[in-house]
Amino acid sequence: MIDETHDPARASWIASANGHADFPIQNLPFGVFSPPDGGTPRGGVAIGGSILDLWAAASAGLFAGAARDAAEAASGPALNPLLALGDGPRIALRRRLSALLDRDGPERGRIGKLADRLLHPIDRCALHLPAAIGDYTDFFAGIQHATNTGRLFRPDNPLLPNYKYVPVAYHGRASSVRVSGVPVRRPSGQRKPPDQPAPDFGPCRTLDYELELGIWVGPGNDQGVPIPIARAGAHVAGFCLLNDWSARDIQAWEYQPLGPFLAKSFHTTISPWVVTAEAMAPFRVPARPRGADEPAPLPYLSDAADQAGGGLAIRFAVALLTPRMREAGRAPHKLSAVGADALYWTVAQMVSHHTSNGCNLRPGDLFGSGTLSGADPGSFGSLMELTQGGRAPLMLPDGETRRFLEDGDEVILTAQATAPGRVPIGFGACRGVVLGAG
């Protein structure tokens, strides 16, 4: 639903929002922050370079009805209660926030007087995980990534026979998901290079990132009651960026027959803001069409509306900042860029598949899309793909090279949603610095 909150002519009286790459008034993502004075974590909304404190705004009586319900649900240390409410109250709160922050809104005078109490500079706040993650599921929906990595293991048969029928996924580790900015300790584990007769234990030698879209689950379903694809959208609360840090040597040795475990469970980084499904409405595009040689999705994964609007016009980028670049005062070096059209499956197909066996989703569950990679190297979403498993090192600007991540390297994911005639919106960065093994 596209409404007045998306109006490209709407600007905010918070000047930093206008023209902001991530958080113009057309975005209004939710997150959890601690204010500069060190108060308790609470819900907030990013607007330009500021965070609007939802608890303070609710206390000031700025909301009524469903918008007040949503603001109160978002006032605590985790947004799960807001996510549980579903899109009705969330949309009401969004509309009210958009009106309050509108440069030409009728209540500009009223809220302007409260600005000191309501607003905090974003870069002086601590940002937290937006929700307590009950379960984290990682999909494998980037078909080119599945092909590229499959080729490393199975050159003649990169894509397995189930790929175009099943939205393949595995359960991830919820406890080790951390917000952007938390350093990432290099994991140790069992490593068994092919030329070694037995494994040994030590620090990962082939640490990698994976660029993914994160998806926040809204109300969810009761156990035993699948979510039909036509109703899946109501259970998608919003989006973030996700770095599925991966220890390739640990993974290669451990993953048969039950899939990735310690190779992924040491750390997953997400961006701090829930960019709502509402904010994303203008950026919906047709889902990836099926080729003539590709099977139609099974009926439980087929929906005309999802086919027409299940795609997302988002472009993602990965950048790397090495210690040498940091010392030289260089900007991060862009490694790749890719669009969400890299996904073979839509988010609605993921929701419907996940619950098709009766598995229950809960508010605050998190999905990863799977690594986003395009057809050419400039669009690959991991170093394993960019360096062909380490065989072809990357050249960096100052003559440095990388096969995999080294200690001190920082990986920075960013993304922007764009559409003709619309104000672009972003996600905020998803970043993490690699620390040496403990």
Next chain:
Amino acid sequence: MIDETHDPARASWIASANGHADFPIQNLPFGVFSPPDGGTPRGGVAIGGSILDLWAAASAGLFAGAARDAAEAASGPALNPLLALGDGPRIALRRRLSALLDRDGPERGRIGKLADRLLHPIDRCALHLPAAIGDYTDFFAGIQHATNTGRLFRPDNPLLPNYKYVPVAYHGRASSVRVSGVPVRRPSGQRKPPDQPAPDFGPCRTLDYELELGIWVGPGNDQGVPIPIARAGAHVAGFCLLNDWSARDIQAWEYQPLGPFLAKSFHTTISPWVVTAEAMAPFRVPARPRGADEPAPLPYLSDAADQAGGGLAIRFAVALLTPRMREAGRAPHKLSAVGADALYWTVAQMVSHHTSNGCNLRPGDLFGSGTLSGADPGSFGSLMELTQGGRAPLMLPDGETRRFLEDGDEVILTAQATAPGRVPIGFGACRGVVLGAG
């Protein structure tokens, strides 16, 4: 540590406890229940045919010091706070409970007068999950099961090369774990028999159970700080029985390359009681010795004390009650029995491996051991093994046969820990009836 709480001469003034197969005074497992009058869920201790209400006992002033801390932590609707406290307060509470319930205890008169307020008949109470499960991890430590099932997929190479080095595991689904007694809805999903060119979607045709030992995690660790094997025991709060319901047809089609997902995530059943590590102390036996042709565990998985006492003298049994047996008033039919010596890896090795990459465990995390199967069919822990993938149907007493589970079938797991000169203790049943697909 074996102390007076394990004294085989100790009996309780609660007569049903003495000689009770599961809950004599030497056990004292913790759980969460609602009393018959419908009060809020709260912590309790099973003693014979009764539950002692910990909140009521704490309110009556029966505990002091560390025992009171533990009882108060166990008074709410989930035992996570108790699990977080670690073994010091838990052991103090156990000792105090044992003294209070002792037929010859000095305070028998005092507590006897309170019995009406403190005790509820177990079969008139509703039992709940004992803790909110943050993450659920399923290991694959039953080596004969790994061999039996590997043979179905890879006849020449049943056990993969990593098996004897890596305590293989995968992340399971926490949201769909349910307590014993909750019916299990047959899942639907994609099925692709070999003779069919493409998959279709429908009810699982090959529904199975898996017999496992469940492990409750205690305090846990900070991210990035592994738990050394010598300290792993302090993070194991207790044990339960676990049925890892499995949809074999869904699993066969979906599981490559990332492991089981919807084949398992529709439902997992656990028994209601946390049988504490303390209660299990007399039943510790040497860990499974490594054969001459088997590699020694890597150093991070090696510990002399664990080798000496990391095994558990527990015998498990699986029984089946079909609708026809139920109508005929028959008792459940025993399908198999197996010991915990089926496990290639100890619980301490699981804890240490799980955290070796820095992954953080949290109080209330749950592990499954992997399916317990012995060498002969009478000890196989799943129908897939008992019927050779459905090729050799089981004969049941009334002439019925089973390849896999049918609607209305109830699977009942039980277990008992025994040791010479010790009073055996049990777990309570882990049961679930299969309902038809929705």
